[in-house]
Each structure stands twice: as C-alpha cells, then as structure tokens.
Amino acid sequence: MRSRRxxxxxxxxxxxxxxxxxxxxxxxxxxxxxxxxxxxxxLVDWLKSEHGLGHGHANAxxxxxxxxxxxx
Numbered sequence: 001m002r003s004r005r006x007x008x009x010x011x012x013x014x015x016x017x018x019x020x021x022x023x024x025x026x027x028x029x030x031x032x033x034x035x036x037x038x039x040x041x042x043l044v045d046w047l048k049s050e051h052g053l054g055h056g057h058a059n060a061x062x063x064x065x066x067x068x069x070x071x072x
Contacts, residue, residue: 010060010067017057025061032065040066 014025021028031051037043040062047058 010064013057013060017053017061020057021051021053028061029065029068032062033069 017028018024028047032043032047035043035046037046043062043066044055044058047053047061048055051058053061
C-alpha cells in the first residue's frame with residue numbers, strides 16, 4: 001500500500017524506516033535536530049555511519065526534517 005504522500009515524498013519512507021529500525025520517526029527527527037551537524041550530506045553520512053541507516057532512509061529523514069524546520 002502506498003502512502004498518501006506519494007512515492008516521491010520523503011515521508012513515504014517513514015513506515016518502512018520505523019519497521020526496519022524499530023524507532024519512531026519523531027526519535028530520528030530529534031537526533032537530527034540535536035546533532036551539531038547542519039548540512040544535508042553530513043547528516044545523511046552520520047545517520048549511515050553512526051546509526052546504520054541505508055542511504056535512502058537517511059536521506060528521506062534528513063530531507064523531511066530540514067524542510068520541516070525551514071518552513072517554521
């Protein structure tokens with residue numbers, strides 16, 4: 001079943017991220033927001049190396065979180 005957000009949306013990855021890594025999306029967003037890193041690529045690389053996320057999942061989390069924060 002596809003997300004209502006559409007397959008191109010970073011948020012469409014959220015159900016599989018929660019299932020695969022056993023952690024709510026809110027926790028991942030908190031980690032991203034409290035990291036001293038601020039650049040997209042740095043955050044993606046950090047999630048991959050320190051938390052074992054795959055590239056697509058890390059990228060989706062960072063893209064969604066940074067977009068959310070820029071909209072505030």
